[in-house]
Amino acid sequence: MMASIWITVKKEIRSILRDKKTLITLLAFPLLIPVMIFLYAYIYEGVEDAxxxxxxxxxxxxxxxxxxxxxxxxxxxxxxxxxxxxxxxxxxxxxxxxxxxxxxxxxxxxxxxxxxxxxxxxxxxxxxxxxxxxxxxxxxxxxxxxxxxxxxANVEYEIVDLDGENFILLMMFTVSFTYIVMSIVLATTNMATSATAVEKENGTMETILTFPIKVRDLIVGKYLATVIMGILSSLIGLVLTLGSLEIATNSFEVFEDINFTFDMVSILVAILVVVLASCFIAGLSIAVTSMAKTYKEAQSMSSTLNMLTIIPMFISLMGMEIEKWYYLVPILNYTQVLMDIFSGNLDLISILMVILSSVICVVLVITYILKQYRTERVLFHEG
Amino acid sequence: MIEVSHVYKEFTKKIDKKKKIKFYADNDITFKVDDGMIFGIIGPNGAGKTTMLRMLSGIMEPSKGSILIDKKSYKDKGIEIKKNLAFLSGNTKLYKDISPVELLRMCGEYYDVEKDVLDKRIEVIVDRFDMKSFAHQKIENLSTGQYQRVSIARCLVHDPKYYILDEATSGLDVISGKVIIDFIKEEKAKGKCIIYSTHYMEEATSICDKILMMNKGKVLIEGTVKEIKKKSGKDNLRDAFFELTRRDNDG
CATH class of the missing domain: 3.40.190.10 (Periplasmic binding protein-like II)
Structure with a gap:
C-alpha cells in the first residue's frame, strides 16, 4: 500500500517539476514577495527624499x-x-x-x-x-x-509621536503573508489540476486505474504530492518574506520603528501554520479540481480559492477588528495568525484555534475526497 | 479463464436541466473466454464494447451480474486480478513528459516487479519492439507508431496472463499494425488469454478464435468466424456483421 502511494507521489512531483512553465510560475510567485517589500520601502523612502x-x-x-x-x-x-x-x-x-x-x-x-x-x-x-x-x-x-x-507666540505646542499602528508595517505584513497563503493556493491548485483534471483530459487516469492500485491509495498519493508542493512553495515564500523584512528593517529608515518579531519560536510556529495550511488547501484543491474534466475547467474552478485568500488582506487594511472566531475560519485565519506571530502578538489560544480548525477541516476534506473518488462519475464523467 | 455472466451496466443520461433517463450501456452480456484464446469483440460505436472492456479490466463495476477472472471477482481480489491483467485502449494514454524506459520502470513499480527482474524485462521489451532509438526520448516526441509500440510494451512489463486490447491497431500504418498483431499471436502461443476489440473485420477474421458481436449494448451473436458466417448466411465477417445488425435494428 505504502509503495504504491509513494510511486504516485514520485510520479506527480516529477510531472510538475518537468513542466517548466508551471515550475517558473510556482517559483516566480514567492519571488514577488521581496520585490514588493523592497519596492514599498523604496517608494516610501523616496517620498521623503524626492x-x-x-x-x-x-x-x-x-x-x-x-x-x-x-x-x-x-x-x-x-x-x-x-x-x-x-x-x-x-x-x-x-x-x-x-x-x-x-x-x-x-x-x-x-x-x-x-x-x-x-x-x-x-x-x-x-x-x-x-x-x-x-x-x-x-x-x-x-x-x-x-x-x-x-x-x-501666545500658544506653544509640540507634537509627541505615540506608539501605535504603523500603516506601512500593516500593509507590508498583510500583503506579504497574504502572498504566502496565495502561493500555497497557486502551488496546490496547479499540482491538483495536473494530478486530477489533466490526468483525465490526457487519458492517463484510465491507464493508471488499470494498475493494481486501490483508488484510495492513488488519491492519497496525489493528495500527498499536492501537500508537498504547497509546503515547498510556502516555505520558499516564508523564507523570502522573513529575510526581506529583516533586511528592510535594517536598511530602510521607514522600517525603523516597526515591531518585527523574528525569533526561533515564531519561525517554528509559522512553519507549523504553513504546513497545516498546505494540508488543508491541498485537500480543497484536489476536491475542487477533481470535478473538472479539463485543465481549463479546473483552473476556472480553483480561481475561487485564490479569491478567498485576498479577503484577510482587505479586512486587515480596512482596519476591521478581528473577533476570536475568525481564527477558526480556515484560509482566512492563516494570513492573520502569520501576521500576529511576526508582529509580536503571538497568542496561544489563537494558534490552538487555527490548529484545531485545520485538523478538523483536513480530516473532513480527505474523507470527502476518498468518498468522491469511489464514484465512477468523478473518474470518467460518464453516466 | 474469463467468465462474464449476465452483466448489465446502467448509466444515467441528462436529457435537459431537469430530466434524466437511465439506460443500459451493456444489457445482459454473457460469454466465456478460455486460456490460450483470442476472443474478438466487434460492434459499432455505442455498442457497449468499451464499457464491457472497462468492466473486464476492473476500472468500472457492473450494475448487475458477475465477472470472474481465474474464478476470482474484482470485489474480493481486485488487486490480485489486476496484477495478471493488461488493458490497452484508445482511452488509456501514456504520460508524455517521461521516456519509454521511465514509463516501463514506473509501470513495473506499480505492478511490484522486483528491480532485477524489471531491469532485464525492460531490456528484453525494448529489444523486442525495436525501441532502442527512442527509448530515452520523451513520449510526447514519438511518432504514432512508436507511441503504440510503447503502449503495448507497458502492457508486457508485468508479464500478464490476460490482455484486454481495445482498438490496438487503430490508426496505425501497416508495419506498426503488424508488430502488434505478431505480438498478439506470440502471446496466444504462450497460452495467454486475449480479448481483442477491433473495427477491422479482416483482422478479426484472421486472428480471433471466437467473436462476440454487439449492438446497442446487447449480444448479437457469439461463435467462431465459421459459425457466424453460417448463421448470418454471408460469406465474410463484414457482410455478416451488417446483416446481423440490420436484423437487430429491424427488431
Missing part, C-alpha cells in the same frame, strides 16, 4: 519667498507669463503654477487637486503663502513697534 516639487511662477520671488518655498518642499521656476506657464504645465515640466495679479494683489494657484501630486503641491503652496503672509505681518508689526512675540 518630495520637492517644481512649480512655475510668473513673478520673481524674493529671497524670503525662496526660503519659504524650500522649507515647504517647493522649487520655483520663473516664466514670462501665464500662457508660457500653461504650456510648461501641459508638457509636464512643472507640477503646478502660481500667477500674481498686481491689480488685485492676489496669488492664483493652478493645480490638479484630484491628483496625488496636485494635492501635495496645493498643500505645500498653502504652507509657503501662509508663511509669507506671516512674515509680512511680522514686518508690519515691527514697523508699528509692536512686540512680535506677544502677537505670535
Amino acid at each position: 518630495s520637492k516639487y517644481l512649480i512655475g511662477v510668473d513673478y520673481q520671488p524674493n529671497t524670503t519667498e525662496i526660503t519659504l518655498m524650500e522649507e515647504a518642499n517647493l522649487e520655483a521656476k520663473v516664466y514670462d507669463d501665464k500662457e508660457v506657464l500653461e504650456k510648461a504645465y501641459s508638457k509636464g515640466e512643472i507640477a503646478g503654477y502660481i500667477t500674481y495679479l498686481e491689480d488685485e494683489d492676489k496669488y492664483y494657484l493652478y493645480v490638479n487637486e484630484d491628483s496625488e501630486e496636485g494635492m501635495y503641491v496645493s498643500s505645500y503652496v498653502t504652507t509657503y503663502l501662509e508663511g509669507y503672509n506671516e512674515y509680512l505681518a511680522k514686518l508690519y508689526l515691527i514697523g508699528e513697534d509692536i512686540d512680535v512675540d506677544k502677537a505670535y
Whole structure:
C-alpha cells in the first residue's frame, strides 16, 4: 500500500517539476514577495527624499519667498507669463503654477487637486503663502513697534509621536503573508489540476486505474504530492518574506520603528501554520479540481480559492477588528495568525484555534475526497 | 479463464436541466473466454464494447451480474486480478513528459516487479519492439507508431496472463499494425488469454478464435468466424456483421 502511494507521489512531483512553465510560475510567485517589500520601502523612502516639487511662477520671488518655498518642499521656476506657464504645465515640466495679479494683489494657484501630486503641491503652496503672509505681518508689526512675540507666540505646542499602528508595517505584513497563503493556493491548485483534471483530459487516469492500485491509495498519493508542493512553495515564500523584512528593517529608515518579531519560536510556529495550511488547501484543491474534466475547467474552478485568500488582506487594511472566531475560519485565519506571530502578538489560544480548525477541516476534506473518488462519475464523467 | 455472466451496466443520461433517463450501456452480456484464446469483440460505436472492456479490466463495476477472472471477482481480489491483467485502449494514454524506459520502470513499480527482474524485462521489451532509438526520448516526441509500440510494451512489463486490447491497431500504418498483431499471436502461443476489440473485420477474421458481436449494448451473436458466417448466411465477417445488425435494428 505504502509503495504504491509513494510511486504516485514520485510520479506527480516529477510531472510538475518537468513542466517548466508551471515550475517558473510556482517559483516566480514567492519571488514577488521581496520585490514588493523592497519596492514599498523604496517608494516610501523616496517620498521623503524626492518630495520637492517644481512649480512655475510668473513673478520673481524674493529671497524670503525662496526660503519659504524650500522649507515647504517647493522649487520655483520663473516664466514670462501665464500662457508660457500653461504650456510648461501641459508638457509636464512643472507640477503646478502660481500667477500674481498686481491689480488685485492676489496669488492664483493652478493645480490638479484630484491628483496625488496636485494635492501635495496645493498643500505645500498653502504652507509657503501662509508663511509669507506671516512674515509680512511680522514686518508690519515691527514697523508699528509692536512686540512680535506677544502677537505670535501666545500658544506653544509640540507634537509627541505615540506608539501605535504603523500603516506601512500593516500593509507590508498583510500583503506579504497574504502572498504566502496565495502561493500555497497557486502551488496546490496547479499540482491538483495536473494530478486530477489533466490526468483525465490526457487519458492517463484510465491507464493508471488499470494498475493494481486501490483508488484510495492513488488519491492519497496525489493528495500527498499536492501537500508537498504547497509546503515547498510556502516555505520558499516564508523564507523570502522573513529575510526581506529583516533586511528592510535594517536598511530602510521607514522600517525603523516597526515591531518585527523574528525569533526561533515564531519561525517554528509559522512553519507549523504553513504546513497545516498546505494540508488543508491541498485537500480543497484536489476536491475542487477533481470535478473538472479539463485543465481549463479546473483552473476556472480553483480561481475561487485564490479569491478567498485576498479577503484577510482587505479586512486587515480596512482596519476591521478581528473577533476570536475568525481564527477558526480556515484560509482566512492563516494570513492573520502569520501576521500576529511576526508582529509580536503571538497568542496561544489563537494558534490552538487555527490548529484545531485545520485538523478538523483536513480530516473532513480527505474523507470527502476518498468518498468522491469511489464514484465512477468523478473518474470518467460518464453516466 | 474469463467468465462474464449476465452483466448489465446502467448509466444515467441528462436529457435537459431537469430530466434524466437511465439506460443500459451493456444489457445482459454473457460469454466465456478460455486460456490460450483470442476472443474478438466487434460492434459499432455505442455498442457497449468499451464499457464491457472497462468492466473486464476492473476500472468500472457492473450494475448487475458477475465477472470472474481465474474464478476470482474484482470485489474480493481486485488487486490480485489486476496484477495478471493488461488493458490497452484508445482511452488509456501514456504520460508524455517521461521516456519509454521511465514509463516501463514506473509501470513495473506499480505492478511490484522486483528491480532485477524489471531491469532485464525492460531490456528484453525494448529489444523486442525495436525501441532502442527512442527509448530515452520523451513520449510526447514519438511518432504514432512508436507511441503504440510503447503502449503495448507497458502492457508486457508485468508479464500478464490476460490482455484486454481495445482498438490496438487503430490508426496505425501497416508495419506498426503488424508488430502488434505478431505480438498478439506470440502471446496466444504462450497460452495467454486475449480479448481483442477491433473495427477491422479482416483482422478479426484472421486472428480471433471466437467473436462476440454487439449492438446497442446487447449480444448479437457469439461463435467462431465459421459459425457466424453460417448463421448470418454471408460469406465474410463484414457482410455478416451488417446483416446481423440490420436484423437487430429491424427488431
